[in-house]
Amino acid sequence: MLGTGTPVPNGERAGAGIAVIHDGEAYIFDIGAGVIQRAIQAYERYDIEALYPPKINHVFLTHLHSDHILDFPELLGTYWWRRESPINLFGPVGTEEMSEGAYQFLTLDTETRLKDKSPVTNPDAARANVTEFDSPGVIFEENDLRVEAFPVSHGDWDLAYGFKVTTPDKTIVISGDTSANSEVTRQAKGADILIHEVISHEGWSDLSEEWQAYHQYAHTLTTELADIAAEAKPGLLVLYHVLHYGAPIEGVVDEVKAGYDGEVVLAEDLDIFK
Ligand SMILES: [Zn+2]
Numbered sequence: 160m161l162g163t164g165t166p167v168p169n170g171e172r173a174g175a176g177i178a179v180i181h182d183g184e185a186y187i188f189d190i191g192a193g194v195i196q197r198a199i200q201a202y203e204r205y206d207i208e209a210l211y212p213p214k215i216n217h218v219f220l221t222h223l224h225s226d227h228i229l230d231f232p233e234l235l236g237t238y239w240w241r242r243e244s245p246i247n248l249f250g251p252v253g254t255e256e257m258s259e260g261a262y263q264f265l266t267l268d269t270e271t272r273l274k275d276k277s278p279v280t281n282p283d284a285a286r287a288n289v290t291e292f293d294s295p296g297v298i299f300e301e302n303d304l305r306v307e308a309f310p311v312s313h314g315d316w317d318l319a320y321g322f323k324v325t326t327p328d329k330t331i332v333i334s335g336d337t338s339a340n341s342e343v344t345r346q347a348k349g350a351d352i353l354i355h356e357v358i359s360h361e362g363w364s365d366l367s368e369e370w371q372a373y374h375q376y377a378h379t380l381t382t383e384l385a386d387i388a389a390e391a392k393p394g395l396l397v398l399y400h401v402l403h404y405g406a407p408i409e410g411v412v413d414e415v416k417a418g419y420d421g422e423v424v425l426a427e428d429l430d431i432f433k
Pocket residue numbers: 165166175224226227336400
């Protein structure tokens with residue numbers, strides 16, 4: 160878990176980011192603020208070479224909210240002159256425009272390094288290879304790893320997705336940001352790990368009516384997630400992207416467990432699940 164946070168500032172949690180490590184390669188799902196620093200920490204702490212920034216070659220975006228994309232320029236700009244191949248970036252329509260903004264932000268860095276005496280390993284690595292999608296289905300399949308995008312419901316976003324990642328030994332479902340959605344239940348049936356966003360029912364109850372309505376429209380309450388998990392029965396339910404407001408964050412585990420008797424954990428940054 161490279162980032163378990165939300166848009167609410169939190170010194171202990173980077174923005175949303177999950178790395179699936181398969182066969183020596185890292186596949187990054189969302190890249191919120193702080194995720195690249197966490198990747199460097201994971202590289203150092205766990206000796207995961209694939210998480211050294213210039214070695215990260217695959218990034219997938221669930222949607223384009225800031226807490227899921229802010230470290231894209233960070234990844235693009237970090238040591239790119241030592242990068243052998245460009246980043247492959249997959250995201251909903253709009254990803255191309257967002258990445259153009261990132262290249263523009265880094266224009267003077269890129270141009271100066273290309274002119275400088277210091278060698279640049281691959282000038283093309285200053286930009287990413289972007290693949291946009293606007294419908295569900297398989298968006299990536301390589302090296303025995305398949306990524307399927309499925310539609311979720313997240314406020315007024317036309318294009319917000321969850322991902323199902325399948326390898327020969329594991330199936331991992333990532334909810335992305337979503338209100339309670341039966342498509343997640345369907346996708347997560349039989350999954351080894353379901354990584355799901357959540358909002359504390361206790362924290363939500365104390366919000367104003369307007370904010371309660373917004374969160375019901377955009378996020379999944381602990382009580383609703385318990386029903387989803389009870390039907391999908393994943394091997395492990397990992398809670399991340401936890402909105403909790405006035406309630407203690409740890410409470411979300413008990414809130415989910417009140418309606419679900421499977422295994423549930425609250426993810427911290429740099430946790431590893433196998
Ligand atoms: Zn978010």
